[in-house]
Every structure is written in structure tokens, then in C-alpha cells.
Amino acid sequence: MRLFRKKRIPGGLTREAALNCVPVKNSAVEEMRLENGTVRLCYPLQIKPWLAELRRRFGPPQGDAPQKQLELDELGTLTWDLMDGHLRFAEIVQRFSRQTRVHPKEAEAAVAQFIRALGKRGLIGLKPTD
Amino acid sequence: MGGPNGDRGEIDPPSAGKIFAWAGLRFRLPAGWETGQLGIDHGWLESDFKPVMEFKTAIVKGRFSFRRHLKQLAQGSPLRVQPESLPAPWRAHLTAFQTQAFSWQGPRMTGTGIVLYCPDCRRATLMQFYRTGQSLTAFAPVLASFDDHGPARRPTVAVYDLQVTVPPTLPLKQFRFESGRFELVFGTRRHQVTLWRWSPADAALRYHGGSLSEFARQNGLPSAAPVSSQRVRQGWEWRWPATTPWYDRLKRRIQRRLPPQAFRIWHQAETNRILAARWDGAWDDDRFEDICRGYEIIS
Numbered sequence: 001m002r003l004f005r006k007k008r009i010p011g012g013l014t015r016e017a018a019l020n021c022v023p024v025k026n027s028a029v030e031e032m033r034l035e036n037g038t039v040r041l042c043y044p045l046q047i048k049p050w051l052a053e054l055r056r057r058f059g060p061p062q063g064d065a066p067q068k069q070l071e072l073d074e075l076g077t078l079t080w081d082l083m084d085g086h087l088r089f090a091e092i093v094q095r096f097s098r099q100t101r102v103h104p105k106e107a108e109a110a111v112a113q114f115i116r117a118l119g120k121r122g123l124i125g126l127k128p129t130d
Numbered sequence: 131m132g133g134p135n136g137d138r139g140e141i142d143p144p145s146a147g148k149i150f151a152w153a154g155l156r157f158r159l160p161a162g163w164e165t166g167q168l169g170i171d172h173g174w175l176e177s178d179f180k181p182v183m184e185f186k187t188a189i190v191k192g193r194f195s196f197r198r199h200l201k202q203l204a205q206g207s208p209l210r211v212q213p214e215s216l217p218a219p220w221r222a223h224l225t226a227f228q229t230q231a232f233s234w235q236g237p238r239m240t241g242t243g244i245v246l247y248c249p250d251c252r253r254a255t256l257m258q259f260y261r262t263g264q265s266l267t268a269f270a271p272v273l274a275s276f277d278d279h280g281p282a283r284r285p286t287v288a289v290y291d292l293q294v295t296v297p298p299t300l301p302l303k304q305f306r307f308e309s310g311r312f313e314l315v316f317g318t319r320r321h322q323v324t325l326w327r328w329s330p331a332d333a334a335l336r337y338h339g340g341s342l343s344e345f346a347r348q349n350g351l352p353s354a355a356p357v358s359s360q361r362v363r364q365g366w367e368w369r370w371p372a373t374t375p376w377y378d379r380l381k382r383r384i385q386r387r388l389p390p391q392a393f394r395i396w397h398q399a400e401t402n403r404i405l406a407a408r409w410d411g412a413w414d415d416d417r418f419e420d421i422c423r424g425y426e427i428i429s
Contacts, residue, residue, distance in 0.1 A: 015179070016179070016180065019179050073333075073337075074333050074336070075330075075333055090179060093179075100329075100330040100333070100402070101329075101330060101401070101402040102309075102310075102329045102330050102402075103164075103290045103291045103329070104164060105164060105165060105166070105290060106290070106309045106310065106329065107309075108179070109308075109309040110309040110310065113309065
């Protein structure tokens with residue numbers, strides 16, 4: 001018996017549905033433009049509820065939520081800039097492919113990987129379109 | 131092609147469209163089609179991020195039976211498969227093959243498919259076309275240009291944006307298509323050719339201080355000290371001694387590693403790609419040169 005098995009979320013997005021979604025940035029994320037043109041993202045760290053409770057009880061009295069930083073590379077910055085809240089995933093892939101001159105399939109894999117990585121950190125979400 | 135001389139009847143294969151070559155098959159892609167996903171003997175093609183065609187191929191040992199293969203297809207997948215007569219738009223292109231068309235219905239999609247069997251090379255190929263509002267005529271150019279054992283001097287691999295012609299004596303052993311980095315390994319126990327392709331080259335080179343040789347050092351260049359290095363067109367080439375001391379040979383034999391012979395890397399600024407080829411094992415200068423010459427980027 002597996003009592004502590006991780007619960008699977010039913011459903012999930014199909015590739016076609018994901019390509020039609022619009023990646024939307026989390027408003028809590030602060031972006032800082034660096035000298036080399038890349039972007040550094042500062043975002044509140046997502047911690048487990050029990051850790052948050054522990055921190056509230058025993059941590060600093062009025063401390064800010066712990067922050068984390070993520071520095072994007074050149075291609076990450078390009079993708080981040082393309083996420084303007086209006087462009088669909090598929091459109092971002094097309095523009096990324098055109099601007100970097102990479103193969104569209106490769107661009108799709110790279111952008112998907114990037115969006116997944118940012119999504120896991122809670123920096124972006126995918127908004128479905130009609 | 132069905133006939134030994136590439137004869138397929140009165141209809142000439144189309145010369146327009148991007149060439150696709152994989153797993154011993156070659157055909158031309160209709161406009162907008164791209165490589166989707168690939169396995170060693172199968173793959174799918176897509177258009178506008180949607181699948182348009184799937185294929186699987188194998189050399190058949192013994193007697194070939196369409197009925198058995200369609201039955202296997204229906205049993206091994208959630209598809210409902212129904213044999214059908216060969217669609218009229220396809221008929222003229224497939225005179226050199228034994229064929230069996232079928233319609234299929236999956237949980238979310240439907241389509242038409244065909245099993246082709248070439249009695250000359252004993253290769254059977256299953257192709258499934260997805261019905262996405264296109265008529266069957268739209269798939270005819272694929273079948274018209276279909277070739278499963280044409281002349282040797284044709285691209286062995288033409289997928290995504292790369293194309294290479296490798297002699298049939300060097301079969302594909304491994305491949306990896308990751309975003310930014312493609313790797314293909316051809317070879318036998320005696321020699322091996324590894325091909326790489328990196329993209330986008332400008333970003334990759336900037337990351338390595340703009341130096342192609344520095345990039346090579348971290349990507350595929352053997353660690354053994356080369357005997358020579360020279361500039362080649364748009365890049366560099368390193369060579370290793372053709373013969374090595376007996377203790378080196380013994381060590382490599384124990385480790386089952388082939389000795390490196392040559393490594394060439396070049397930057398195609400016009401396509402924003404970096405290409406590299408490496409030869410390990412019994413040295414063949416002409417063949418390496420031929421492979422490098424036939425290794426290119428297609429669009």
C-alpha cells in the first residue's frame with residue numbers, strides 16, 4: 001500500500017491545447033535588465049505550508065517573504081520578452097524560430113522547456129484561449 | 131523506388147519539396163510539412179504543429195502478408211482498421227509496389243493509410259495519413275516521390291534541417307535530437323562517424339568567447355593530443371596519427387574504444403549553424419571527405 005504516493009492531477013493539457021494558450025507572467029515577479037542585455041528575475045519563494053507556518057512562528061517578526069533570483073541567458077531573455085500576455089505559445093515559438101533562425105520543431109521544444117521551468121517556479125501561468 | 135533502376139512507370143517523381151530521408155526511406159515533403167518525432171524505424175511528420183503522417187518500416191524476413199500486418203496494427207493500438215481499395219489518386223505512383231490501403235479511426239482522429247511492400251528489397255512500410263480536411267490527392271506527392279532502395283548516392287538522412295549522405299556500409303547506430311544539439315552516429319565495429327549540428331551558432335559561440343576551437347574543445351573534440359590542426363573552409367580540422375603504439379591499441383581494445391582519426395568543425399554563418407564530423411577507427415580519408423562534403427543544412 002502506498003500511503004504517500006504523490007497524487008496525480010487528472011487531465012493535463014494536450015500539445016494542441018498548450019500551443020493555443022497564452023503564457024502570462026506572474027505580477028509578483030520583478031524583472032531587472034542587466035548590462036549585457038539579459039534579464040534577472042526576482043520572485044517570492046514558494047514554500048510548503050508547514051514550512052511557512054514554522055517560519056511565521058519562529059522566523060523574524062516582520063520579515064519579507066523570502067525572495068529568489070533567476071538570471072536568464074540570451075535566449076531565455078528573448079523568450080521572456082516575447083511573453084507579453086497576448087501572444088499564444090505557438091506564436092512565441094514562431095517568432096523565436098524566426099529571430100534565432102532555429103528549426104521550428106527545435107524552437108517549440110526549447111520554448112516548451114523554458115515555459116515548463118518557469119511554470120514550476122510559479123513565474124508564469126498558461127491562460128487558455130477560446 | 132520499386133524497380134532496380136528506379137523505374138516507377140510513366141509518372142516522374144516530383145522534384146519540388148523538401149527531401150525527407152530516414153530509416154532507409156526517402157520522399158519529398160509537401161509545402162509546410164516538417165519532421166515531427168523520429169524513432170529508429172518510425173516517425174511522424176507534422177504541419178502547423180499538427181500531425182499529418184506517421185510511418186513505420188522494416189525489412190521483412192520470410193513471407194509477407196498484408197492481412198497479418200493489418201491485424202497486428204489493429205491489435206496493438208486503439209485504432210479501428212478497415213482494409214480498402216487503393217485510392218485512385220495514388221494508384222499511378224505505386225505500380226512498383228505491392229500495396230494494401232486501409233482506413234483507420236483513432237480515439238480523436240481518422241485517416242487513410244497504406245502498407246507498401248517492395249519485393250526487390252523486401253522492405254515493408256506502413257504509412258498513415260491524418261485527415262485534417264485535406265483530400266487524398268494532397269498526399270500523392272509523398273507517394274510519387276517514395277523511394278526505399280534507390281541509388282546509393284542519395285541522402286541517407288534528411289530530417290529537420292540537416293542532410294547527410296553516408297555510404298550504406300556505415301549504418302546509423304545512434305541518434306539524438308535535442309533542441310540546440312543534434313547528434314548522429316554511424317558505424318560498424320571497425321569505424322565510426324559522428325556528426326553534430328548546433329544551433330543557434332551565434333549564441334553558442336558567444337557563450338564560448340566567440341572561439342570555434344574553444345567551442346570544439348568542449349563539444350566532441352577528443353582529449354588525445356592531435357598531430358596536426360589546420361584551418362579549413364569556415365572552420366578547423368584536427369588529425370590524429372593513423373597508427374598508434376601497441377600499448378595504446380591494447381588499451382583501446384580493452385576499453386572497446388576506437389582511436390580518433392579526424393575531427394572537423396565549421397561554422398555556417400549564413401544558416402547560423404555549427405556542423406562537426408568526427409571519424410574514429412580505421413582511417414579512410416576519401417570517405418571522411420565525402421561525408422563532410424555531403425553534410426549540409428537544408429531549409
